Structures are given as structure tokens and as C-alpha cells.
Amino acid sequence: MTDTTKYPLGKIYAFDFDGTLTYRDSLLEFIRFAKGTKEFALCFLRFSPLLVLMKMGLYPNWKAKQKVFSYCFKGMPTADFNATCARFAKERPHLLRPKGIKKLREVLAEGGKAIIISASINNWVEPFFAGMPEVFVVGTMIEERDGALTGRFLTKNCYGKEKVTRLLQLYPERTQYWLTAYGDSRGDTELLDFANEGYYKPFR
Template structure:
């Protein structure tokens, strides 16, 4: 029998809202949140018109809010954000995750969001499980003093990059792909390649 691997997109699939916006507002407050978006509105319009790369716009926005913050302080805010916003997780998605953890299956949350705030959403849920659970998300850069530089260490985990990162994180799939049955869950164009990579694809299943 083939071993199962579950792949879940995060924003919009497991959650009911985009967590990037929710996280910035939580971490920076309403006033600074709106100020930043007002300053970057021309760039965001260009991004929506596909005249400026989504990844670069996201990185510049992130840098404006968080560059110079210590990694410890950032991680602390990420943990508090996840703790105070569990309501963002869809109930049907939680039921599926509990089932996966109960049976000890391998599970990966694959997201373009920063992995620092994605991972804490699942710490209590995965606790005590024998599942191999991983979060594959965008990683952030710090300098030698442990301060955020505002740059990303990895490309935006979107489209083909999702499949590349999955294979990087689970290298056994590079030469033993036929030994596994992969089930993927997504909700947008950014999940297309991941859903096609899977043996069993579910589009917007938890709504």
C-alpha cells in the first residue's frame, strides 16, 4: 500500500482570509497598517495589473513594516497572532487536519506566507501526533545581529515553486514518487501546479 502525503495550501484553503494583511494589521496597528498601504498603493496597483512582480511588491511591503525588528520579537508576535486568530482556520479544514494527525500521516502546509507565522497555527494541533508535519513557506533573512533585513531568503512559494520546495523538503519524492499517494488541497491559481503534481486534488474543499 502506498504511503499517503497530504499537501495543504494555507491562505484561503485552510483559512478564511489572507493572513498577510491580518498579520500586518495585528503586528503594526490599524494606523500604521493603512499608512503603509497608502504609501505603496501605486506599486500594489501595478502588481494587480501584472506590471510589477507580486514577489517583489510583497517583499518591499514586508520590509517597510518589519525591517530592523529582532527575529525574537518577530517570532513572538507571530506566535501571539496565531494564538489570537485561530478563528481564521476553517472548521472543515481543522476536522481534516485532526484526521490526518490521528492516523499519523505525513502532512505539509505549503504557503507563500512567511513560515514564522504559519507554523504556530498548528503547534497545538500537531502536538502528540506521530505525523511528520512540516510547514513549507517563504523564509525571511536576518543579519548577523539577528535583525530582519526585510529581504526574503526564498522565492515566493507560488505555482511551480510550490512543487520545487515540496521536492526539496521531501527529497524521497525525487526518486521514489511512485511509492506515495499524494493528496493536495488548494484554492487559487497559485496552487495549480501542486494540484497537478498530486494523485488526488481537491479545489476549495473546506468552504
């Protein structure tokens, strides 16, 4: 048992989203949901060489992701995009891993602070936790202008070291809290190493 008296800010639990709390990558699932199977396939074919280079570590993750996002959603009215995000969460609850959501609810019941730290876009991650107002989502933010998406990211892609940076922006006094983190990929390595307790692929 952790002696919380040593940590004035108590326990903080940081959950990755894609692959950790979900069964699949939510970006790809969201594109398929929003654009349809045909448009999804065309997008995948168009960017498959770039995605292969990204997987090989020869092309930056964030650049590939932003190109795909821009191709699919640049110019879309923000209100329409957010409405699609809300429908996505409502109609795709099966994407969530039951064990992960159970753990999340246990954390909240015990009075812990729960944060979702994800490279995915805030707009479609947040609706999955609409029934848990205590959960705070930290993700990649997107830019909008004149009521429409520009296709660009407003923040750095919340991946790798950026996850630690974003966590410290929320809770800078690292010695004041006990951190438990859950992840499933190389994009979570720095966060897992930074935590007092790090769990890799814990909900499978």
C-alpha cells in the same frame, strides 16, 4: 480507496494555508496585528498601485510581497518578531477554517503525512500548528542578520511552481507516494495539477 501497498511512502497531504485553511490572507492580517490599523492603512495606501499591478499580472508577486514585508518589518529584532508571530496565532485562531482543521486532524489520525505549503512566512504559520507536531510547514523563509530582520527573503516565495519544487525537495521519489493537495488560488495551480488528487476551495 487508494491501494497504499503500491506507494511505499504512503499518503502525503499538502495543504495551502492562506484562503484554504484560513478565511483571509494572513500577511495582511499579520501586518494589521503587528503594526496596528493606522500603520496598516498607511502601508496599504503606499503600496496599493503596486498591488494592483501585481493582481493584473504586470508585476512579480514576490517583489511586491517583499517590498511590503521590508517596509513593515526591516530592522525588527528577530526575537520580537517571533514573539509577535506566536501571539498572532494564539489571539487569532478564528482565522482558521474549522472544516480544514478537521480534515487536517483526520489525516494525522489516519497516519498520513501532512504538509502546509504556503507563500506566507514560516514564522507566523508554524505557531498555528504548535499543537500538531506532526505537521510540517514549508513556507517562505526570511533573512536575518545580527539578530534582526533584513527585510529580504532567504528563499524564493513559496508560490506557484515553487510549491512543487519545495515538495520535491522533501519527497523527491514522486512515484513512491500518493499526493493529495488542497488549494484555493492561482498560486496553487501547479501543486494541484501535480497531485494525484487536487481539491480547489474544498473547505468552504
